[in-house]
Amino acid sequence: MKKNSSGHEKPLPQPDPDSQMFWEGCKQHKLLVQRCKKCGTHWFPPDSMCHMCQCRDYEWVEVEGKGGVYSWIVVYYSPHPAFSREVPYAVSYVELNAPKSIRMCGNIVNCKNEDIYAGMPVEVVFDDVTPEVTLPRWKPTK
Amino acid sequence: MNNLKDKVAIVGLGWTKFSRNSGVSVKNLALESCKNAIDDAGLTVKDVDGIATYNIGDSVSPYVVATGLGLPELRWNIEYFAGANGATSTLLTAACAVIGGLADTVLIFRAMNGRTGTRLGGAGLSLNTSGVEQYCVPYGLTTFPQAVAMIARRHMIKYGTTSRQMGAVAVTCRDNAALNERAVLRSPLSIEDHQNSKMIVDPLRLYDCCQETDGACAVLITSANRAKDLRHTPVYLMSGTHGAGWQSGEFFGKTTAFWPEWDELSDTYAKTMAPELFGKAGITPEDVDVAELYDCFTIEPIVQLEDFGFCKKGEGGAFVESGAIKRDGRLPINTHGGLLSEGYIHGFNHVLEAASQLRGDADARQIKDAEIALVTGYCGPVANAVILRR
Numbered sequence: 001m002k003k004n005s006s007g008h009e010k011p012l013p014q015p016d017p018d019s020q021m022f023w024e025g026c027k028q029h030k031l032l033v034q035r036c037k038k039c040g041t042h043w044f045p046p047d048s049m050c051h052m053c054q055c056r057d058y059e060w061v062e063v064e065g066k067g068g069v070y071s072w073i074v075v076y077y078s079p080h081p082a083f084s085r086e087v088p089y090a091v092s093y094v095e096l097n098a099p100k101s102i103r104m105c106g107n108i109v110n111c112k113n114e115d116i117y118a119g120m121p122v123e124v125v126f127d128d129v130t131p132e133v134t135l136p137r138w139k140p141t142k
Numbered sequence: 143m144n145n146l147k148d149k150v151a152i153v154g155l156g157w158t159k160f161s162r163n164s165g166v167s168v169k170n171l172a173l174e175s176c177k178n179a180i181d182d183a184g185l186t187v188k189d190v191d192g193i194a195t196y197n198i199g200d201s202v203s204p205y206v207v208a209t210g211l212g213l214p215e216l217r218w219n220i221e222y223f224a225g226a227n228g229a230t231s232t233l234l235t236a237a238c239a240v241i242g243g244l245a246d247t248v249l250i251f252r253a254m255n256g257r258t259g260t261r262l263g264g265a266g267l268s269l270n271t272s273g274v275e276q277y278c279v280p281y282g283l284t285t286f287p288q289a290v291a292m293i294a295r296r297h298m299i300k301y302g303t304t305s306r307q308m309g310a311v312a313v314t315c316r317d318n319a320a321l322n323e324r325a326v327l328r329s330p331l332s333i334e335d336h337q338n339s340k341m342i343v344d345p346l347r348l349y350d351c352c353q354e355t356d357g358a359c360a361v362l363i364t365s366a367n368r369a370k371d372l373r374h375t376p377v378y379l380m381s382g383t384h385g386a387g388w389q390s391g392e393f394f395g396k397t398t399a400f401w402p403e404w405d406e407l408s409d410t411y412a413k414t415m416a417p418e419l420f421g422k423a424g425i426t427p428e429d430v431d432v433a434e435l436y437d438c439f440t441i442e443p444i445v446q447l448e449d450f451g452f453c454k455k456g457e458g459g460a461f462v463e464s465g466a467i468k469r470d471g472r473l474p475i476n477t478h479g480g481l482l483s484e485g486y487i488h489g490f491n492h493v494l495e496a497a498s499q500l501r502g503d504a505d506a507r508q509i510k511d512a513e514i515a516l517v518t519g520y521c522g523p524v525a526n527a528v529i530l531r532r
């Protein structure tokens with residue numbers, strides 16, 4: 001995999017018109033999700049319509065970024081050079097405490113792979129991987 | 143209620159050799175399997191007027207196959223962009239085309255150099271970070287085995303399912319493959335071999351993963367009316383379903399899958415669609431004699447056995463460990479060795495195995511008096527399945 005201009009060797013997200021605000025938020029170390037202005041439903045991943053009431057009028061709101069491990073894997077074999085150097089590494093689905101309906105995918109950091117458990121409380125940390133891109137990751141809540 | 147029960151039948155089956163290096167083109171594989179299916183039915187290319195296939199990765203189009211076979215006319219065709227959600231639903235769609243009069247006799251095939259061409263396990267695939275994959279690929283969730291490992295872990299968390307139980311699926315499939323000359327892997331596999339095999343993505347070990355394979359298979363279908371005058375015992379389509387549940391999400395991307403909005407990762411849409419599937423066939427799960435269950439990874443048959451109603455939710459692990467899925471068990475599954483041991487022809491080889499069992503010509507693999515079979519494709523937030531009978 002080619003290094004990009006800032007030396008980050010892993011694939012970076014390609015924001016689209018729906019997700020641009022989410023990634024902008026990460027850059028400012030804020031975890032943003034959408035909320036329907038009509039029925040109040042929150043959703044993620046970003047979309048252009050409320051899945052509950054089909055309203056297209058929504059706002060971006062910051063969420064606390066605390067949650068628990070819903071499921072996780074530890075990758076021992078990766079066919080991709082960018083990740084094969086780092087095995088074994090953990091990826092988790094994190095279920096937010098509020099709003100509970102939202103799950104995000106990300107790495108667990110500051111924690112040994114063997115210490116991860118179901119429901120483990122985690123909180124978001126922002127990793128500025130390049131000057132343009134910040135990835136949310138998750139660390140155990142003390 | 144509109145019903146397609148018993149209106150269409152499978153009348154011909156065709157395989158190529160399954161291998162890890164076919165040495166021939168995907169088109170070559172497709173043509174060979176299709177011609178074998180036509181020959182098996184005792185028909186000629188002049189009788190075929192429709193072609194259907196599905197793919198992600200390696201494939202060739204119905205037009206290419208129609209040209210290669212020299213079909214006088216291709217009255218109907220479809221190429222479904224699908225992974226294993228096309229495994230049984232492509233057959234179902236083709237049956238609807240026959241019922242609707244769009245074509246009389248249709249070939250359905252899946253051809254792939256799945257090992258030497260495009261490897262769906264991830265090797266050689268360039269990483270995609272647009273669409274839903276922008277939220278998982280940057281973290282190293284990049285392959286289908288990793289996506290399914292997330293489901294396996296969730297099932298372990300919720301129900302206490304164990305790696306040994308998943309291993310029971312691998313061992314059963316290998317035992318069955320020993321009786322199948324077509325199978326890619328036939329050497330004995332013990333539960334210890336499974337437990338000692340290397341971790342690919344915890345909780346999935348090497349033998350929890352299916353075999354990327356070069357090969358093709360095809361079936362020929364026609365109306366029930368026409369089928370009864372042909373060479374083989376017709377295998378009738380009783381019912382089929384194919385869809386997705388509420389908030390199934392963007393279930394797969396180009397290289398992996400991520401289901402952030404699906405309510406419970408250890409549940410599948412099969413749970414919702416099973417009543418319609420069995421209801422339209424007029425049977426219950428107890429009536430099924432043999433089940434060919436999509437087994438890209440060992441957790442899949444476990445969740446399917448639960449969600450199609452062969453055991454209670456959460457008891458799939460205990461069910462497979464009890465031996466109930468073995469040849470002499472309550473519900474023999476994957477009698478050809480499954481994707482885990484016969485080979486990965488994207489699940490379409492399950493359709494052919496079920497038809498062989500129901501025709502009674504499955505040789506050493508034959509399950510005595512098999513009359514009704516369930517065949518499934520991938521079941522997660524999306525699911526597909528058909529019920530066949532002789």
